[in-house]
Amino acid sequence: MTTTNDTRDRPRRIFVAGHRGMVGSAIVRRLRAGGYPEPIVRTRDELDLLDQAAVGRFFDEQRPDYVFVAAARVGGIHANNTWRAEFIYQNLTIASNVIHAAWRAGVERLLFLGSSCIYPRDCAQPIREEYLLSGPLEPTNEPYAIAKIAGIKLCESYNRQYGTRYVSVMPTNLYGPNDNYDLATSHVLPALIRKAHEAKLRGDGELVVWGTGTPLREFLYVDDLADACVFLMEQGVAEGLFNVGVGSDVSIRDLAATVMDVVGFRGSIVFDAGKPDGTPRKLLDVGRLGALGWSARTGLREGIAAAYRDFLERA
Ligand code: GFB
Numbered sequence: 001m002t003t004t005n006d007t008r009d010r011p012r013r014i015f016v017a018g019h020r021g022m023v024g025s026a027i028v029r030r031l032r033a034g035g036y037p038e039p040i041v042r043t044r045d046e047l048d049l050l051d052q053a054a055v056g057r058f059f060d061e062q063r064p065d066y067v068f069v070a071a072a073r074v075g076g077i078h079a080n081n082t083w084r085a086e087f088i089y090q091n092l093t094i095a096s097n098v099i100h101a102a103w104r105a106g107v108e109r110l111l112f113l114g115s116s117c118i119y120p121r122d123c124a125q126p127i128r129e130e131y132l133l134s135g136p137l138e139p140t141n142e143p144y145a146i147a148k149i150a151g152i153k154l155c156e157s158y159n160r161q162y163g164t165r166y167v168s169v170m171p172t173n174l175y176g177p178n179d180n181y182d183l184a185t186s187h188v189l190p191a192l193i194r195k196a197h198e199a200k201l202r203g204d205g206e207l208v209v210w211g212t213g214t215p216l217r218e219f220l221y222v223d224d225l226a227d228a229c230v231f232l233m234e235q236g237v238a239e240g241l242f243n244v245g246v247g248s249d250v251s252i253r254d255l256a257a258t259v260m261d262v263v264g265f266r267g268s269i270v271f272d273a274g275k276p277d278g279t280p281r282k283l284l285d286v287g288r289l290g291a292l293g294w295s296a297r298t299g300l301r302e303g304i305a306a307a308y309r310d311f312l313e314r315a
Pocket of ligand 1: 189
């Protein structure tokens with residue numbers, strides 16, 4: 001891992017790919033708060049990241065000096081398991097189009113966003129970055145994980161062959177403002193917020209939770225992730241893979257109880273064993289980023305309360 005702490009390195013033309021998503025919008029918020037020049041952004045209508053020629057033209061014209069690759073087809077366990085072709089095709093294509101065009105246009109620095117599901121399903125916990133490619137993946141999200149692993153390897157390969165400084169970050173399960181609350185495609189935390197809220201309004205006695213409730217998950221508030229990404233940029237980190245998490249996890253059953261408490265729904269939990277559990281546990285070892293001086297700030301209950309406020313504002 002190489003770092004440079006050179007203030008002349010402070011980028012001025014920053015492109016945030018995927019600025020309308022939960023992660024991209026949090027990165028834009030963090031850059032604005034940090035006094036950076038307004039980042040370059042494009043909606044999907046303005047720039048289709050699946051269109052290789054259009055992406056090439058965009059980079060040649062704009063010549064950013066830093067790129068955050070937060071654009072991706074994402075979703076929860078059901079979406080990943082169902083739309084497997086779109087998840088692998090779109091994520092592979094976005095990663096290769098953006099990273100290749102960035103290199104061709106002379107972009108020296110880039111940060112690629114992956115996910116903790118890139119690690120083997122049954123690897124030792126907490127998961128260290130070097131466990132990548134040490135075993136088989138979790139089947140429910142294998143297509144997505146393979147695409148994200150390809151993105152990591154693109155960064156690594158361009159760095160080795162061409163001397164670029166492309167870094168990858170692997171966040172754990174994220175939640176926060178601008179999340180997806182569609183029950184068919186969302187992750188567990190926004191799904192539980194919505195289910196508990198609607199159950200409260202209807203006066204239901206029960207809340208349905210998918211699977212057995214025993215899987216363990218680690219949850220990171222998205223503004224903390226954005227802060228970690230900008231921190232890595234500011235530190236001048238030049239290469240490598242960085243886990244981003246909070247260092248502790250919670251069972252889905254306990255998560256549901258906390259969400260119900262925050263939302264103020266007092267019913268009981270019913271488990272739908274017809275839905276998959278997915279990976280039993282994926283707690284990240286966050287020592288590598290911690291050694292550089294970064295740690296997450298938002299506690300789970302506090303973060304869920306903030307996410308619930310955001311849900312109410314959007315409802
Ligand atoms: O968040 P989630 O969809 O994704 O599900 P993964 C986490 C756990 O919560 C699983 C359970 O055990 C689900 O069965 N769960 C309980 C629910 N109730 C619900 C519900 O109403 N909705 C949802 N969605 N889950 C994804 C990967 O895995 O995590 C992606 O598929 C990505 O590739 C992402 O890595 C971060 O944590 O299982």
